[in-house]
Amino acid sequence: xxxxxxxxxxxxxxxxxxxxxxxxxxxxxxxxxxxxxxxxxxxxxxxxxxxxxxxxxxxxxxxxxxxxxxxxxxxxxxxxxxxxxxxxxxxxxxxxxxxxxxxxxxxxxxxxxxxxxxxxxxxxxxxxxxxxxxxxxxxxxxxxxxxxxxxxxxxxxxxxxxxxxxxxxxxxxxxxxxxxxxxxxxxxxxxxxxxxxxxxxxxxxxxxxxxxxxxxxxxxxxxxxxxxxxxxxxxxxxxxxxxxxxxxxxxxxxxxxxxxxxxxxxxxxx
Amino acid sequence: xxxxxxxxxxxxxxxxxxxxxxxxxxxxxxxxxxxxxxxxxxxxxxxxxxxxxxxxxxxxxxxxxxxxxxxxxxxxxxxxxxxxxxxxxxxxxxxxxxxxxxxxxxxxxxxxxxxxxxxxxxxxxxxxxxxxxxxxxxxxxxxxxxxxxxxxxxxxxxxxxxxxxxxxxxxxxxxxxxxx
Numbered sequence: 001x002x003x004x005x006x007x008x009x010x011x012x013x014x015x016x017x018x019x020x021x022x023x024x025x026x027x028x029x030x031x032x033x034x035x036x037x038x039x040x041x042x043x044x045x046x047x048x049x050x051x052x053x054x055x056x057x058x059x060x061x062x063x064x065x066x067x068x069x070x071x072x073x074x075x076x077x078x079x080x081x082x083x084x085x086x087x088x089x090x091x092x093x094x095x096x097x098x099x100x101x102x103x104x105x106x107x108x109x110x111x112x113x114x115x116x117x118x119x120x121x122x123x124x125x126x127x128x129x130x131x132x133x134x135x136x137x138x139x140x141x142x143x144x145x146x147x148x149x150x151x152x153x154x155x156x157x158x159x160x161x162x163x164x165x166x167x168x169x170x171x172x173x174x175x176x177x178x179x180x181x182x183x184x185x186x187x188x189x190x191x192x193x194x195x196x197x198x199x200x201x202x203x204x205x206x207x208x209x210x211x212x213x214x215x216x217x218x219x220x221x222x223x224x225x226x227x228x229x230x231x232x233x234x235x236x237x238x239x240x241x242x243x244x245x246x247x248x249x250x251x252x253x254x255x256x257x258x259x260x261x262x263x264x265x266x267x268x269x270x
Numbered sequence: 271x272x273x274x275x276x277x278x279x280x281x282x283x284x285x286x287x288x289x290x291x292x293x294x295x296x297x298x299x300x301x302x303x304x305x306x307x308x309x310x311x312x313x314x315x316x317x318x319x320x321x322x323x324x325x326x327x328x329x330x331x332x333x334x335x336x337x338x339x340x341x342x343x344x345x346x347x348x349x350x351x352x353x354x355x356x357x358x359x360x361x362x363x364x365x366x367x368x369x370x371x372x373x374x375x376x377x378x379x380x381x382x383x384x385x386x387x388x389x390x391x392x393x394x395x396x397x398x399x400x401x402x403x404x405x406x407x408x409x410x411x412x413x414x415x416x417x418x419x420x421x422x423x424x425x426x427x428x429x430x431x432x433x434x435x436x437x438x439x440x441x442x443x444x445x446x447x448x449x450x
Binding site: 125126128129130131132133136165168169172176204205208209210211 | 274277278281282284285333335336337365378379380381382383384385
């Protein structure tokens, strides 16, 4: 007890010192939790059966029922690391994986990507800040494009997305394309932003920074930027035995299927 | 990929050399190590820091620009948003989510499309307009709010110190008179 008393006094005196303040202790703890997650969960995992989700909810009847419903529609899930980038990482992985099986669409996608840096610069992004992300993005697309064998191309995609350097640069570039889309169509998107923030403010604070989680509005803009549609299956503790599906944009025929559990996205496969 | 932080820092250095913003000089301390920079910031005109030239160092993480650098003044400086050891505490040096400092949600945050130049410009505005809500130096924040003329006097002393000019004679006289 005596020791504890002493520590308390130390803490109090340290609080008035600039060297050890509470804010930094909180940040240090946050870093520690992030490190544990990154040590244990790969950026993008291997295919797993949908039923394997049961393990995470063994005592939760609501979830178990919903997993049963999900399993009637999808066979596999591919987990992503919950680091705030999961939507962007899952979405770009899934869309590229899909495109690998359709050479013509891949070439079309590649051509649009090639011109995307000019679009960003026209919107006011400084060239030297977007260049490295664009170069990496194009390097990865080119590498995938040049592999003839689909199986090998998929293996390469998986390796690239699990290499932190490449994977994060792919995420940044998709964030920038999403931000550009929001800003290009700011009249439309401004209706979805709460408070008195402009679309540009929203992009600087919620879209461009790494680790910021994604909402509906991010998904809509990302789909629009890549000219594709996504189906999101919502699974939470809400009432009913079924998962809820949402197609974005509404009425699209989705190329990518994602599982959403509060705060996190994974990829789904039929 | 390992070279991407270095490549970006070299591009930023070039950019800052070709188009230096007014009142700011910055670059690597030595060209062997691009992850440690020095900056010289001129106190903004019309403020109590006017005329001073304040040296600072910037330290970049290996995953720059995914994560922001750290910035620390290497001279004596008394300011609400600078710790007494010189570390700078402004929102652009933090990613969103690092919120314990209590920044306003509208404040500018770090993202990979920010830059050294944007940081230094934010620091210049911080010198001109301290934010006394997020007090890294509580004493300075309090004095800024409650005794501006004393705050200005301290700032003036610090400005003169960065220029290597001794205190004005009359202040020395005043100081002597107070003592007697």
